[in-house]
Amino acid sequence: MELSLVLTTLTIVTFISTVTSQSPIQNFVSCFSKFHEPSHSPITQVIYTPNNNTFSTILNQHIRNKRFKLDSTPKPLAIITAKSASDVQATVKCAKSNNIQIRIRGSGHDYEGYSYVSDVPFIILDMFLINGINIDIHNEVAWVESGATLGKLYYTIGKTSDLYAYPAGICFSLSVGGHFSGGGYGPLLRKFGLAADNIVDAKIVDVNGKILDRKAMGEDLFWAITGGGGASFGVILSWKIKLFKIPNLVTVFHVTKTLEEGAINLVYKWQLIASKLPDELFILAKPKVVKNAKDGKKFVQVHFIGLFVGTNKELLPLINKNFPELGLKTSDCHQLPWVRSTLIWNDLPIEANLKALLDEPKANQTVYFKGQSDFVKKPIPKVGIKAIFQKMIEDDSFFMYWTPYGGKMDKISTSATPFPQRKGTLFMIQYTNYWLEDTPGTIERQINFSRSFNKFMTPYVSNSPRASALNYRDADIGANHPSNVTKMEISKVYGIKYFNDNFGRLVNVKTKVDPSNFFRYEQSIPTKLK
Structure with a gap:
């Protein structure tokens, strides 16, 4: 027992000594070691500083957007790969006592990198090992x-x-x-x-x-x-x-249409009926730019991808009655258990091994991207749909997901949760602009296109406020810089776009549970001014 204690103490002392005396992280590591339970795992397998050989590997392991893998991207003072609730508690206590900002990271899908990048000294609390x-x-x-x-x-x-x-x-x-x-x-x-x-x-x-x-x-x-x-x-x-x-079998389908095949008329009709169909039927519209293999000419395809909580026998009459223009055929439909239906959304064959659900993107599979969102409350006219598709063709890496509302979304109060976009919404748009090119100026050019497209969509989407979805975080709608200074006038802008009338209640809760505003980032909920 005494030998074990001595060895543990030596490990901690040695680990702390690798952090320079001038480093603001030294006190944090010393503090963390007092709370850490070495029987769970050695501290050297929990905290990684830039002195660790594997620091960059751990840092980049869950960065899905290459915009934030640049050499110029601010790096954390340390990464804590929490393995237990006690590791999380120690991280919070020690970061707070040493006035170090925490960024809480899961799988790294944060569109603006706020869960693993900051413009002030910070640490990353990685949660990916707490996954039971x-x-x-x-x-x-x-x-x-x-x-x-x-x-x-x-x-x-x-x-x-x-x-x-x-x-x-x-x-x-x-x-x-x-x-x-x-x-x-x-x-x-x-x-x-x-x-x-x-x-x-x-x-x-x-x-x-x-x-x-x-x-x-x-x-x-x-x-x-x-x-x-x-x-x-x-x-x-x-x-x-x-x-x-749910039933032991559900039905999925995937139908693709081009402009020559009437995609504009189909999208217009989709807007009118997708949110009014029975709750069991979900039809996603996905406009995407593709290139002709022969001449390289760009054009827009619209993918109609559906999930029906029921059988093919029930689905086809329903589509033929409400959306016959789609031309859905029996051969387009697949009946399968719900868990297999999830494969279709990731372009995987429905007969694939279900262990594909456990696969994570490899580091070399990450791309540069910019994402944004909108909500549509009235149908976009056909001339508008045509103009949108023409605008899309300006960039061949751009696509959208149009997610229909209605059903249960109409039945839940706008204040039941902080998420307010409910009744009265026809569909939500997720914009995705991704690219692989690393040449100078590409990031700026691509982001400028996303911004110009977002501006172009202004007449067709919600207003007063123009709403956005928190999970598709967008720095362009407002952000606090530096992130350790939270200004209410800035926070209100993004806060109302994300939460509308629920923003005030969120501020009240924040003020009550975190009055010192410790948990903050560029688009966090602010506390009331004292």
Whole structure:
């Protein structure tokens, strides 16, 4: 026992000594070592500083956007790869006592890199190793830890039962911590609502390093983290979610149309009916720029991708009645268990091994991208659709997801969660501009195109405010710089775009639970001025 204690002490002393005496991280490491339980894992396998040979590997492992892998991108003072709740508690306590900003990272899908980049000294708290899932089919619930990916969640549900599903996003490598706390879109939203609408409990580490469940945190804080973004209020450890019973087989389809095949008329009709169809039917429209293989000429294809919670026999009459122009055929449809339906959204064959759900993108598969979002409340006229498609062709790496509303989304109050975009919305648009080119000036050129396209869309989307979705974070709608100075006049701009009338309540909750505004980033919820 004494020898073990001596060796542990020597390890910690040696580790701290590798951090220079002038480094602001030294006191943090010393503080963390007092709380860390070496029986769980050596401290050298939890904290990585720039002195570690593997620091860059750990840093880049979960950066999905190459815009934030540049040499000029600010780097953290340290990365804490938390392996337990106690590691998270120690990180919060020691960062707070040493006035070091925390960035909380899951799978690194943050569109603006706010979960792993800062313009002031900071550390990254990586949650990806806290990723357990415990499914209780008898009570139709599951506890899902923050670092678990959607792919792992879907895989685990599917391996447990073909009769249950959960309404969340389509990207397998996306972790649930940030996705659920920002709302959580997916193909089942018309049937069951957002991921955040179906959370029944949570565990969070608060600003004092305490672990709170729903009862302990109170309903105001629980409300805030189910759609208002968890990183403004604490560190989400896990979610308790409600699972939904579904038929053992669902139906998916994928139909592609070009302008010559009537895509403009189809998209216009889609706008009129997609949000009014039975709740069981979800039809996504995905306009995308492609190149002709023969002459290289660019044109727009529209992909209509559908999920129906029911059989092919029920689906075809429904489509023929409401959307016959689509020309859906039996051969376009596939009946399969729900977990296999998730494969279609990632362009994987439906017969693929379900372990594909567990795959994470490799470092060399990351791309540069800029994402944004909008909400549409009235149909875009055909002339507008044509103009949008013509604008898209200016950049061949640009595509959109048009996600239909209606169904359950019309039945949930705009204040039930912080996520306000509910009744009256026809569909949401996600803009994605991605590129691989590394040549000088490319990033600026591509981002300028995204901004010009966003401006071009102004007449067709919501206004007063022009709404945005938190999970598609966009720095262009306002951000605090430097991030350790939070100004209410700036925060109101992005806060109202994300949360509309719910912003004020979020500010009240923030002021109550984190009065010193420790949990902050460029677009965090501010505290009231004293």
